[in-house]
Amino acid sequence: KNEVEQSPQNLTAQEGEFITINCSYSVGISALHWLQQHPGGGIVSLFMLSSGKKKHGRLIATINIQEKHSSLHITASHPRDSAVYICAVATRTASKLTFGTGTRLQVTL
Amino acid sequence: EAGVTQSPTHLIKTRGQQATLRCSPISGHTSVYWYQQALGLGLQFLLWYDEGEERNRGNFPPRFSGRQFPNYSSELNVNALELEDSALYLCASSLGSSAGLEQFFGPGTRLTVL
Numbered sequence: 001k002n003e004v005e006q007s008p009q010n011l012t013a014q015e016g017e018f019i020t021i022n023c024s025y026s027v028g029i030s031a032l033h034w035l036q037q038h039p040g041g042g043i044v045s046l047f048m049l050s051s052g053k054k055k056h057g058r059l060i061a062t063i064n065i066q067e068k069h070s071s072l073h074i075t076a077s078h079p080r081d082s083a084v085y086i087c088a089v090a091t092r093t094a095s096k097l098t099f100g101t102g103t104r105l106q107v108t109l
Numbered sequence: 110e111a112g113v114t115q116s117p118t119h120l121i122k123t124r125g126q127q128a129t130l131r132c133s134p135i136s137g138h139t140s141v142y143w144y145q146q147a148l149g150l151g152l153q154f155l156l157w158y159d160e161g162e163e164r165n166r167g168n169f170p171p172r173f174s175g176r177q178f179p180n181y182s183s184e185l186n187v188n189a190l191e192l193e194d195s196a197l198y199l200c201a202s203s204l205g206s207s208a209g210l211e212q213f214f215g216p217g218t219r220l221t222v223l
Contacts, residue, residue, distance in 0.1 A: 031210075035214070041146070041197045041217045041219065042217065045212065048209075048211045090209050095203065095210065096142060096154040096167070097154060097201075098154070099144075100151065102151060
C-alpha cells in the first residue's frame with residue numbers, strides 16, 4: 001500500500017462544476033502539499049497545509065490530521081484547470097516529499 | 110525574484126553515457142531536492158542537499174549522484190545511463206532544512222536515453 005493515495009485517478013468535469021480530489025496518507029506528517037502539473041511537466045505549488053483549511057481564488061484545500069485525509073476543491077471549474085493534481089506529504093522526520101500518483105482532471109466546455 | 114531554474118530543458122543521451130543536470134535554487138534557499146518522474150510513474154524522491162551536504166537519498170542506485178556548490182546550486186549526475194532513466198527530472202528548493210517547509214519547483218529537465 002502506498003503511503004499516499006489519491007482518488008480519483010481520472011476526472012472529467014464540465015465547465016462550472018464543483019470538483020473534489022481526495023488524498024489519504026498513512027504516515028505522520030509535518031505538512032501536506034497540493035501541486036499542479038500541466039502538460040509539459042512544470043509543477044506549481046498550490047497549497048501547503050498542516051491543519052485546517054486554505055483558500056486561494058477558486059481553490060480550497062482542507063486537511064483532517066486525525067483522519068489523515070485532505071481534499072482539494074475547485075469551485076466553478078474552467079478548462080484552464082485541466083491538469084494533473086498531485087498530493088505530497090513531508091513526514092515529521094524528513095524534508096523529502098512522498099507523492100501520490102496524481103489525479104488527471106479534464107474540464108470540458 | 111527569479112524562481113528555481115534548471116538546465117538544460119531537454120537532454121538526449123545514448124545508453125552508457127553520462128548526463129549532468131543543473132539546478133539553481135531561489136535566492137536565499139539552502140536546500141535543493143531532486144525528483145524523478147518516469148513515464149507512467151509518479152514522482153519519486155532522488156536526493157536532498159542542504160548547506161553543501163547530501164542529507165538523504167531515495168531508493169536509487171549509486172550511479173545517481175550529485176553535489177551542491179557553495180552558492181547552493183546543484184548538479185545531478187547520472188552515470189552509465191540506462192533506457193529506464195528516461196524521465197523528467199525536477200529540482201525543488203526550500204528556505205532551510207526543516208521538515209514541512211514549502212518547496213518550490215523548477216521547470217524540469219527532460220532526459221531521453223536512446
